[in-house]
Amino acid sequence: MRSFATVKKTRQLNHDTFLLCLKSEKIASCAEAGQFVNLKCCDGLDAYLRRPISIHSVNRECNTFDIVFQVRGKGTSLLSRIRPGDEIDVIGPLGRGFTLDHSHRHIVVAGGGIGIFPLFQLLKDHTAAKKTAVLGFRSKDFVVLEDEFKKHSTELLIATDDGSYGIKGFVTDVLEKIIQKEKPDMVYFCGPEVMMKTGVKLLQKYNIPCEVSLEQRMGCGIGACLVCVCKTRKDNDWDYSRICADGPVFKGEDIIFD
Numbered sequence: 001m002r003s004f005a006t007v008k009k010t011r012q013l014n015h016d017t018f019l020l021c022l023k024s025e026k027i028a029s030c031a032e033a034g035q036f037v038n039l040k041c042c043d044g045l046d047a048y049l050r051r052p053i054s055i056h057s058v059n060r061e062c063n064t065f066d067i068v069f070q071v072r073g074k075g076t077s078l079l080s081r082i083r084p085g086d087e088i089d090v091i092g093p094l095g096r097g098f099t100l101d102h103s104h105r106h107i108v109v110a111g112g113g114i115g116i117f118p119l120f121q122l123l124k125d126h127t128a129a130k131k132t133a134v135l136g137f138r139s140k141d142f143v144v145l146e147d148e149f150k151k152h153s154t155e156l157l158i159a160t161d162d163g164s165y166g167i168k169g170f171v172t173d174v175l176e177k178i179i180q181k182e183k184p185d186m187v188y189f190c191g192p193e194v195m196m197k198t199g200v201k202l203l204q205k206y207n208i209p210c211e212v213s214l215e216q217r218m219g220c221g222i223g224a225c226l227v228c229v230c231k232t233r234k235d236n237d238w239d240y241s242r243i244c245a246d247g248p249v250f251k252g253e254d255i256i257f258d
């Protein structure tokens with residue numbers, strides 16, 4: 001599954017967020033919404049471990065896929081300096097993506113921060129007649145990809161923590177208002193753990209199924225090192241699941257949030 005992808009395009013979306021368009025027939029031909037790639041950020045020993053980044057968008061005709069990342073530390077800082085024509089050592093597509101049930105007529109994607117990126121391909125691939133996107137950001141300066149999400153959803157609601165853009169408040173507050181007006185068939189979450197924990201609880205109250213995409217520091221990215229485990233329900237007990245191989249997407253009801 002290891003291969004080299006050629007950087008076709010780079011785009012800076014705001015002060016610390018970058019989009020890379022990568023050419024790889026191997027990945028673009030089979031990538032599913034919610035899966036990720038594990039990238040080597042440089043040739044040397046700097047940022048030795050690969051960094052996991054979600055697949056944001058796939059163009060199957062052109063054999064390309066996009067990733068979007070926020071600069072956090074050494075690895076993502078090195079990635080932000082990559083230029084068109086460079087090659088990146090990539091393993092992927094990895095993990096279990098979102099489940100798409102095309103009998104669903106109304107779906108909601110609810111994302112916060114870097115969690116909005118994997119929800120984009122899901123909106124592109126799902127055939128539901130109504131697709132609502134609720135995206136949360138810290139403030140106006142962090143809002144990215146608004147036009148792109150608008151294009152692939154029937155309704156886009158943006159929430160900011162400080163009210164500097166869109167609705168003031170949390171994604172889960174906006175979601176509850178949507179549910180009170182019209183119950184969706186399915187909700188997909190990706191974002192900070194506290195948002196997903198609140199979201200899953202909320203949906204259980206209204207008896208609506210959901211999936212969550214979890215994020216965790218990773219080692220191997222392929223299920224071997226057990227660095228990335230989370231607690232999941234198994235029968236009447238619980239067990240550890242590997243976010244990289246058993247996830248990152250899980251049924252909301254299966255996750256035991258700490």
Ligand SMILES: Cc1cc2nc3c(=O)[nH]c(=O)nc-3n(C[C@H](O)[C@H](O)[C@H](O)COP(=O)(O)OP(=O)(O)OC[C@H]3O[C@@H](n4cnc5c(N)ncnc54)[C@H](O)[C@@H]3O)c2cc1C
Binds near residue numbers: 074075117
């Ligand atoms: C399945 C998966 C998909 C991801 N998709 C995306 C994406 O689409 N876009 C994006 O911007 N980021 C994504 N991430 C997070 C991304 O992998 C980390 O931000 C990145 O590895 C940080 O590397 P770094 O070398 O820049 O920072 P480091 O120097 O390694 O760390 C900088 C800071 O970030 C924290 N950190 C590092 N990795 C993680 C992590 N995985 N979860 C929480 N905190 C972390 C560290 O504790 C530290 O405080 C994803 C993570 C996973 C597991």
Ligand code: FES
Binds near residue numbers: 219220
């Ligand atoms: S990162 Fe090694 S098992 Fe998940």
